[in-house]
Amino acid sequence: MENMSSSLYFIIPALGGYTLTSLYLLKNPHILHRKRRTAFNCTHISHRGGSGERIESTMEAFSHAVQQGTEMLEMDCHLTRDGHVVVSHDENLLRQTGQDVTISSLSLEEMPLYKERMEVTFFAGHYSTGTDRKFALLEDVFRMFPNMPINIEIKEENTMLIQKNTNMPYSFSISRGMQLLLLFYSGLLPFVPLGESFLQFYLPRIINRTYIPEERILKSRLVISFIEKLTMRKSLLKHLVSRGIQVHLFVCNEEQDITAAFKTGATGVMTDYPTLLSNYLSRQRNQD
Secondary structure, eight states: OHHHHHHHHHHHHHHHHHHHHHHHHHHOGGGTSOOOOOSOOOSEEEGGGTTTTSSTTSHHHHHHHHHTTOSEEEEEEEEOTTSOEEEOSOSBOHHHHSOOOBGGGSOGGGOOOOOSSEEOTTSTTOEEOOSOOSOEEHHHHHHHOTTSOEEEEOSSOOHHHHHTTTTSOOBOOHHHHHHHHHHHHHTOGGGSOOOOSEEEEEOGGGBTTTBOOSOGGGGOHHHHHHHHHHHOOHHHHHHHHHTTOEEEEEOOOSHHHHHHHHHHTOSEEEESOHHHHHHHHHHHHHHO
16 A cells, blocks of 8 residues: 555656657647648638539539639549549449449449439439539540649548658548547647648538438437547647648538537638538628
8 A cells, every 4th residue: 555655656747848849848838749730721612522402523513613612622533444534432233323333343434424413422312413424534534624622531541642742732541530539638649740631521510400311320319429539639620720730621501510610720621512611601701
C-alpha cells in the first residue's frame, strides 16, 4: 500500500501535466505544427456533380454544377475491361442502368446508358433527370475543367498510391479517421503530425432521415446518436482547421443540414443540390 501511495504522488501530477499540456496545444496547434497550406479552399462541393439536379456523374451534371458556382467536383472512378477510367459511383451498374453487370467486365463501347430517372442516394424519394445519360471518362472531366479541384474517391485502401503521389492533397481514409479519433480522445492528437489535407465525413443527422443506409447497425437511432456525439466535436474540428486541414461534411441536401454543418465547424459542405447551396451561401454573404 505504501508503494502504491508513493507511486500516486508521481502519477497524478504527471497525468495532470499531460492533460493540461494536451488541452493547451489542442487550442494552440501552431506551437508544434506549421499550418498546412493548400492550393485551394472549397466551401461549395458538388456530390457526384450535383446528382439531385442532373443525372449523377455525367458531363451535364459537372457542367451544371460549375455554372452554379461550385468550387469542387466530387466523383468516383472505376476501370473498364479495356483500361479506360470511367466516372461512376458503383462498380455494378444495376442501380444506375438497370443492367446487372460490372464496369470491369465491359469495354468502353459496351457501357450502357444511365436510367432516364434516378433516385438521389442521399435524399430518399427524390429523383433527378437530364439529357445526358452517358458515362463520363475521367480524362474528359480533366480536359473540360482544367482549373477545377476534383475530389476522387478511391474505393480501396491503397497506401502505395498515396506514397507515389505525395504532392497530391488527400483525405483521411476510414482507418485513418479511426486513428484520428483515438488520438483526439487520448490527448495525443496535438503532438502527432498529420499528412492529410482534408477530413470528409457524414453529417450524422442526415442518416435515417434523408439518407437511408443499408447497414442494419446504422438504422439504430442510438448508434447514430453515439456516432454524432463521438465525431461532431467542435474542439476537434477547430483544431484540424487551425492546422490547415479542410473539414467537409456531407451530404447536405436541406438548408437545415447546411446550417448545422457550418455551425459544427465545417469549412465546406458537399451537396447533391449545387443551386441550393449557392443560394444559401449568397444569402449568408449578403447578411454579413
